[in-house]
Amino acid sequence: MPIAERLIQDIEIKLGKSIINITPLSGGSINRVYSLQTAMERFVLKVNNRFNFPGMFNLEAQGLEIICSTQTIAVPEVLIQSETDTESYLLMEWITPGNTTQKASEALGEQLAQMHRHTSHSFGFYTDNYMGSLRQSNQLHERWSDFFIDERLKPMVRIAQTKQLLTNNDLRLFELLYQKLPGLFTEEPPALVHGDLWSGNYMIDAHEKPYLIDPADSYSNREFDIAMTTLFGGFDKTFYDAYHASYPLQTGWQRRLKLWNLYPLLVHVNLFGGTYTNQLRECLASFV
Incomplete structure (x- = not known):
């Protein structure tokens, strides 16, 4: 056009x-x-x-x-x-694209870890924003569990329910998850996260320098960004090793990846229809 x-x-x-x-x-x-x-x-x-x-x-x-x-x-x-x-x-x-070399992946991991060290007094953000084409609510909460439930999961579940993309059993399992969620992880300070960190939202320039693009920022649990990197691939072992060396994640983080990915999967269900529903249900079943 x-x-x-x-x-x-x-x-x-x-x-x-x-x-x-x-x-x-x-x-x-x-x-x-x-x-x-x-x-x-x-x-x-x-x-x-x-x-x-x-x-x-x-x-x-x-x-x-x-x-x-x-x-x-x-x-x-x-x-x-x-x-x-x-x-x-x-x-x-204009960012002139380059190759994702080992040096670039290492820099991406280290620099993301350093970004995650920037914190706030609450989980949330000073304004709402977008996740894809969907509005994203960022009202402030003292606990990550409350923020993740009220500002991430519940709004997307309501949209999916309105579109009749979830069954009554799906809704029942989400209600069970809301009750269990505070016991599934250990709270840590809010971290500034990109919020939509899949492989299409970072670039490597011609000098092996990483850039982040298309953010959906908030102060959240930093595992949320890490989980999103695993959803569609595009991040190599060098990236994860460099991140952990700079800012180690809490024990058991690998088990929680599917938990935090419930949100982007709900977003994809709502944007693209039921093709992501089975993946969503698999992740949900891991915790309820």
Whole structure:
């Protein structure tokens, strides 16, 4: 889909530079993504309908800024976040892709661990945001178990129930899980997490430097990020070894991966239908 001329004009005015080339990029199911070139520079542009996903790019820009402020791991620089009458857009620096070498994987693990050391007085975030195209509630809680139940599981279970994607037995098992959850792990301080850390949401540049993109930030249990890395693959042993060497996880973390992955699986059930339901039920059955 071509970019509206008024949007390009808006970017050119804000940049003070002329756009000489526009190339569509693969960008998933939510946004249209393009490479923009001026005479001297290249940028990434994300565009969506401002009414379908209100505030999405503003929240994404804020999430990137929070990660950047930790000075632990790189994120793309946000240059412009703005709207036209119908569209919202986010213009960011271009990251030249490189290879995921051993050095890059090690840096990714170490730097994620250092980001996770940044904490807050509560679990949650100062604003709600998005997980994919679904709104994500981040109201503050003193305990991770309460946050995970009330702000992660219950909202997604309600959506799935409304869509008739879960059975009465599924709902009964979730209620049992809510009762058992506080005894399934040991609380630790909130950690700043990326929140949607699958292989498509990190990049390695041409100099083997890792970047995080498309965050769904919150202050959560750091095992949540680690669990998400295992859901669809794309992270090697070097990454995990480097993370553990920098910030060891609590005993039994491997057993809890399926527990924390209930949330992204519920998100996928709600976004893509019942194809993920069996995987969701397998994870749920491991704990109830």
